[in-house]
Amino acid sequence: MPGPHTEAIALLRDLDALDQELLALQAELATTPVGLAERRSDIAGASLARDAIAEKLAEHQSRQRDHERDLEGIEGRQKRANKRLEALFVAEQIAATEREIGQLAEQRDEEEFAILELMEQIDVLSGQLASANQAITEAESSVSSDQAVWDGRTPVVQARIAALQTAIEQLTPTIPHEAMKAYRIGYDNRNNRRHQGVTLTEGVMCILCRTEIPARWVNESRNGDGIHRCLGCKRVLGGAAPKSEADEEDLDET
Ligand SMILES: [Zn+2]
Numbered sequence: 001m002p003g004p005h006t007e008a009i010a011l012l013r014d015l016d017a018l019d020q021e022l023l024a025l026q027a028e029l030a031t032t033p034v035g036l037a038e039r040r041s042d043i044a045g046a047s048l049a050r051d052a053i054a055e056k057l058a059e060h061q062s063r064q065r066d067h068e069r070d071l072e073g074i075e076g077r078q079k080r081a082n083k084r085l086e087a088l089f090v091a092e093q094i095a096a097t098e099r100e101i102g103q104l105a106e107q108r109d110e111e112e113f114a115i116l117e118l119m120e121q122i123d124v125l126s127g128q129l130a131s132a133n134q135a136i137t138e139a140e141s142s143v144s145s146d147q148a149v150w151d152g153r154t155p156v157v158q159a160r161i162a163a164l165q166t167a168i169e170q171l172t173p174t175i176p177h178e179a180m181k182a183y184r185i186g187y188d189n190r191n192n193r194r195h196q197g198v199t200l201t202e203g204v205m206c207i208l209c210r211t212e213i214p215a216r217w218v219n220e221s222r223n224g225d226g227i228h229r230c231l232g233c234k235r236v237l238g239g240a241a242p243k244s245e246a247d248e249e250d251l252d253e254t
Contacts, residue, residue: 006224
């Protein structure tokens with residue numbers, strides 16, 4: 001035969017289910033846009049870093065062009081010096097021109113070396129730029145598609161929240177005052193990791209905070225003979241937990 005508090009405990013379990021769904025949806029509504037905004041700001045940061053790479057690459061390419069121009073100039077002077085050399089007969093002039101040709105060859109080596117070094121750096125920077133661009137494109141497409149999903153889901157979540165709030169408003173006045181007070185204590189307990197007014201028992205253990213509860217309370221709660229609260233998390237004992245549910249519950253820190 002059901003005890004005098006059976007119905008009150010059943011109503012609290014109904015309220016608990018509504019409250020838990022409401023809290024989850026409210027959290028989703030609050031955190032999803034923040035998460036999307038954070039991802040967009042990460043992309044903006046990545047774009048700035050990408051622009052810096054592009055700027056460095058352009059600067060290296062411009063330096064490479066300068067060196068190539070210098071190299072062309074040196075090559076022109078080498079050609080002219082060699083031509084002049086063929087027409088010279090005076091030993092001093094020949095020696096001076098040969099010195100000039102030697103200097104030009106050194107300068108040419110330096111320019112070629114500088115160009116090679118720049119080409120290597122340009123290669124590295126081009127690779128970095130390509131992978132930065134690819135990462136940004138992928139992140140943009142992923143955040144856009146998640147945003148579209150969220151835009152579609154937002155009104156659904158909002159409507160469900162409104163429906164839950166109405167259901168809670170209608171249910172609450174039907175719950176006996178003492179039961180409601182007991183529920184509130186557990187729900188508002190700041191030591192709990194989350195708002196929840198009802199817990200279940202597994203043996204003599206609270207499934208949410210793993211505190212051991214007097215066996216008499218456990219039995220009275222199961223039979224509806226009394227409204228008791230867990231000694232640890234202060235939540236109302238709502239009866240025995242189904243075996244599988246108990247395994248899935250994560251622990252509260254109390
Ligand atoms: Zn507990």
